[in-house]
Amino acid sequence: MSAKLKEIGAIITAARLNLGISKNKMATKLELPFKYLELIENGEFDKNYHNALVSRYLRIYLNYLNLDTEVIIKSYKASCDEYKSGKHKFTLFNYKFFSGKLITKLIIIFLLCFFIASKTTNYKNSKIEEDFTILEKALHH
Numbered sequence: 208m209s210a211k212l213k214e215i216g217a218i219i220t221a222a223r224l225n226l227g228i229s230k231n232k233m234a235t236k237l238e239l240p241f242k243y244l245e246l247i248e249n250g251e252f253d254k255n256y257h258n259a260l261v262s263r264y265l266r267i268y269l270n271y272l273n274l275d276t277e278v279i280i281k282s283y284k285a286s287c288d289e290y291k292s293g294k295h296k297f298t299l300f301n302y303k304f305f306s307g308k309l310i311t312k313l314i315i316i317f318l319l320c321f322f323i324a325s326k327t328t329n330y331k332n333s334k335i336e337e338d339f340t341i342l343e344k345a346l347h348h
Contacts, residue, residue: 216250
């Protein structure tokens with residue numbers, strides 16, 4: 208995420224807070240998806256989202272807040288151009304999907320599945336041995 212986008216998000220958040228409007232009320236008032244409003248305010252509306260849609264939402268938000276729409280939109284587009292031109296190296300591990308929390312959750316799920324599968328197998332094996340023992344006793348009597 209770009210420092211420019213973080214700065215834009217901070218300016219927008221400060222302007223909204225100055226008006227005393229919550230994020231939920233702002234999203235409703237502007238008829239914008241809450242998710243995009245949050246992304247804009249957090250400065251996370253860069254390479255992962257459709258530029259035309261974000262530009263539109265950003266423009267609506269900036270106009271409502273009476274901020275300098277054209278200057279901020281130009282700064283946003285310049286920041287996006289950094290990604291397109293390769294000035295920003297994109298790797299799989301800086302993509303949000305591979306966040307530490309997600310990886311941790313996947314490891315825990317894998318370990319739980321492995322543990323449950325091994326316990327189930329052990330139970331089945333001991334149950335089979337027990338059944339054979341009972342069957343053997345029944346046959347010898």
